[in-house]
Amino acid sequence: LPYTPFTSDLVGYTHSVAQQLSAQHRLNFIPVHHLEAHILVSRLPARGNVERPRAPRQWFPAFPCLFWKPCLRIFRAGEEETGEQKPRFPFVALVVSGGHTMTVLAMALGKYMVLGSTLDDSIGEAFDKVARLLGVTHVPGGKEVEKLAKRGNCSIIPSPLPHPLVNSRNPRLRNGCDMSFSGLKEHVRRLVESHVNTQAHDEKERALWRSSVAKAFQERAVDHVLQRTARAIDKASAVFGNLTYFVLAGGVASNTYLRDRMRRLADEKGLKVLVPPPKRCTDNAVMVAWAGFERLRLGLFEPPIESKNLTQAVEIRPRWPLGSHWDEQKV
Numbered sequence: 001l002p003y004t005p006f007t008s009d010l011v012g013y014t015h016s017v018a019q020q021l022s023a024q025h026r027l028n029f030i031p032v033h034h035l036e037a038h039i040l041v042s043r044l045p046a047r048g049n050v051e052r053p054r055a056p057r058q059w060f061p062a063f064p065c066l067f068w069k070p071c072l073r074i075f076r077a078g079e080e081e082t083g084e085q086k087p088r089f090p091f092v093a094l095v096v097s098g099g100h101t102m103t104v105l106a107m108a109l110g111k112y113m114v115l116g117s118t119l120d121d122s123i124g125e126a127f128d129k130v131a132r133l134l135g136v137t138h139v140p141g142g143k144e145v146e147k148l149a150k151r152g153n154c155s156i157i158p159s160p161l162p163h164p165l166v167n168s169r170n171p172r173l174r175n176g177c178d179m180s181f182s183g184l185k186e187h188v189r190r191l192v193e194s195h196v197n198t199q200a201h202d203e204k205e206r207a208l209w210r211s212s213v214a215k216a217f218q219e220r221a222v223d224h225v226l227q228r229t230a231r232a233i234d235k236a237s238a239v240f241g242n243l244t245y246f247v248l249a250g251g252v253a254s255n256t257y258l259r260d261r262m263r264r265l266a267d268e269k270g271l272k273v274l275v276p277p278p279k280r281c282t283d284n285a286v287m288v289a290w291a292g293f294e295r296l297r298l299g300l301f302e303p304p305i306e307s308k309n310l311t312q313a314v315e316i317r318p319r320w321p322l323g324s325h326w327d328e329q330k331v
Contacts, residue, residue, distance in 0.1 A: 022305040029302040030292040034283075035322045038249040039093045039106060040294055041287035042274045043086050087245035087274050092236050094229050094262065097250035098124035098140060101179055101225070103232035104322060105240075106247075109294055112323035115232035116177025123221055124252045126181035130217050133185075133192045134210050145214045146255055152215030153208065161187050161220040163227075172327065177232045179224060188217050222258050226265055233269050235326065246271040254278035 022029045092115070093104045101124070102117035121129070124142060131141020138144050154160075164184055168174040195201065195209040237243050246266040252258060259275055266273035280287060295301060 016310075019305050019310055023307045023310055026304040028296065029305055030295050030300070031302070032288050032291045032295070033320065033322060034288075035095055035100060035102075035104075036110070036112070037287040037291040038095055038097070039104065039112075039247060040109075040291045041276050041280050041284075042093075042247045042249060043294070044276075044280070044286070044290050045086060087247055087272075090236070090240045091243060091245035091247055092229075092233050092271075093247040093249055094225070094232075094253075095250045096123050096225065096248070096252035096258070098122060098128065098252075100250065101181075101252075102322075103177055103229050105232075105236045105326075107240075109298055110300055114321075114323055114325045115235055116179060116228050117325070119173075119178055119180045120182040121180075121185065123179075123181060123225060124250075126185050126221060127218075127252065129185050130188050130214070133189055134196065134214060140251070142252060142255065145218060146257065148211045148214035149218045149257070150211075150215075151208075152211035152213070154212055154216045154219065156208070156212050157191065157216050161216050163220070164224050175231075177228045177235065177326070179228050181221060181224075184217065184220060184224070188213060191216075218255075218257060222261050225258070226261055229262070230265060230269070233265075233271070237269075244272055246273045248273065248275045249281065251282040253281040 018029065021027060089109070090105060090107045093106055095102050095104060099122055100117075101122040103115040105113045105115055107113065124140065127142035127145050128140050131138070131145050134145070134148065136144040136148075161184060164180045165173050165178070172178075173180075191209075191213050196206055196213060198206075201209065233243070233246065246262075246269070248259065248262050253275055262275075263273050275281075276287075
């Protein structure tokens, strides 16, 4: 969620309710990181390819039908849309959403290292801002930009949009895995002002320019992510030579153009790619429940909260790190 006073209050309220449920019904308390949930939903079993969980008997009384039984049905039946393979650790994941853009080395459940992340806007945020520049009022605007791009023609644009960070004076940024989208957005703004929001073209020409700018932006943004993700995969492979899977997750993973490009990249790297269906890419309750279930099976939970501790406040941060950054701590 975007960090605002409203969402801060919302997170605090829902955490308080969860604490009360844990204390009242003697339920185990399972913290779930939002980004981890996006990554782990790719491990949701497929129909017909499922093993039954073997949980210790004492977990059942503490987890009645409120949570355990629905997740047990999901685990047994699976979702036929989510793919046939279950990614084994370690694997590389690209998380692309409205609030985050990062490549992650998933070494084990709860153990992650960020290989690269955005220095400014996320790719989803950049898509939304470009959508507004192009006159799209629908929120989020990423889908509309993707639709516009299908009708575009990049050959009419005088000069290609620049590759972000390739001319950076900092070699770590120039040759690393981190990403940036703010400069790309600024170039789009200039194109819109000079060719879309102008009376020099008739309505048909402006519509073509609008679609072409959307296409140029989408292609360059995906080029940038592709380049940085390829480097991240190479970094991880140098440490874990047995990488088999690549996971694409997050709301922007529903973009067809991005999915196709990432599938080709994974093929080039000899990796099996797993992408959740579009309804599992955007924020959803299933991904959080599944992440909680995976943690439950491994015993990664807190015991039921005591009633006397209900007044303890939760610390709310606008960005809670999923793991340390590669440049700060090597594997």
